Amino acid sequence: MTTRSDIRTAPTPRRYGRVNWIGAYTLYRKEVFRFLKVFVQTVAAPVVTTLLFYAIFALALGGVVRKVGNVSLMEFLAPGLIMMGMAQNAFANTSSSVIIAKVQGNIVDLLMPPLAPVEIAAAYVAGGVTRGILVGLATAAAILFFVPLSIHSVFFVAYHALMATVMLSLLGLIGGIWAEKFDHMAAVTNFIITPLTFLSGTFYSVDRLPPTFLWLAHLNPFFYMIDGFRYGFIGTAGGSLTAGVLTLLGINIALTLLAWRMLATGYKLKA
């Protein structure tokens, strides 16, 4: 029964400063719980898939005896595969979250609360980064059972892991906003993201490529994220490290602006 005193203590709107920290953090938590609830599908399966690739290439390419530059093929492959797992899952997390919310119609729950576009983008990207890093750590831990990995430069490992997962999370967010059906998203994943992660030096040194393709590889941000990450482990790189660091930074700034613009204008979200 409602009494006078109840009305007096009725909830008042929450006040917050320039940033709605609680709102953004809540959205981030939702993003993390969304994939943790089905972690077999979102973390365990990708780790198994990555390890399979490792086993296949080790066996089929004779990885134990072969060398790429001055490291064994096994040491060469490990960072590339860890990066591949991180990248694909960071992308999968944001893209599937947005497209599922759009198809199910619960995207309004995201658009109605007092969250600024940049807070929404940050929470989504942080969710994707969390899944990417989690998959990367689990894969690395599993690989350590077979091959000892040594770290040459902690900075390059951390920087490229962060930049790559941020880049792919942003791409997933933008792709998810753009896509209207699961089909569109599947097409982007199958025909753009997977080939780019496969063909950008994950499995081979890019100097193996014919000159025309080598030139293309140096324009490809996916190449820099794999190359720089691998440098952090084995200490040799196929391309320029400075160019890689700057390219990834530049691409991430550009993608952040694009994602922010899409959320701010409500492109394909509020129409």
Add this chain to the structure above:
Amino acid sequence: MTAAEGNPLRAEVPLAPMRPGLAMELRGALAIAYREWLFARRFIVESVGGALFSTALYLLVFTVALGGGMAADAGSVLKHIAPGLIAVFGLQMVAQMTGASVLISKHEHSISTLLMAPLSPAALLGGYLIGGVSMGLVTGAGVSVVASLFVAPHPDFWVLGLFLVLGAFMLSALGVLVGLWAQRWDQFSFIMDIIISPMMMLSGTFVSVSALPGKWQALAYLSPLTYLISGLRHGYTGEAELPLALTAGVSAGVAIFLVSLAMLLVARGWRLKD
């Protein structure tokens, strides 16, 4: 007045119910198979497109990665891998599609529409299998063609066809079983990604079983997929690693076992009617 009453032509030819019998069972099964095709068309990018594209991508990566030091035997490695990809991409997709179709029907409760139709369990399962097998033949053949862009096959079409049919039956039945068993998507993904996928890839697909160390070799010979993939390789390259009677016998035995198990469970309505 309804539209049907207003149309003199319709009124004269009333819809007669079909008589129960073989013709009706067959028509029902074909209708379900057709529905399976329509379902797969919704996911054409992942299913058929994904299988063909992934095959090309894998062979491309292997071609470039093998391009250096091992040039001499690069051709033989690719030739070994190509027929394995028929199973890994061409046929595994069938299990995914059939399983997903059953699971989605359970989630959306549209499975009750199928269960209420005057069809025997055999026709119900038969419909799913016809749909799955025909899809498997199309993608299996498609993957074989794509793989031929990278390696020169010496196909024995009868053997290849036989193993495509056996493999398609095996994986469609497996798909139905996984779809029946699973109640959530992560259970489905557990079977498909953590059990079937590794089995597929490690059953002599990328490395000849005879080249594996002893313990692993014994394990690989326990996997029925080893015999299926060896048979596909026989059909694709014309070279038999294992005797045809063994590979065909094991593949047929496993296919019959899985189809019978699915038949038993569908007839009982396991996880369908409870």
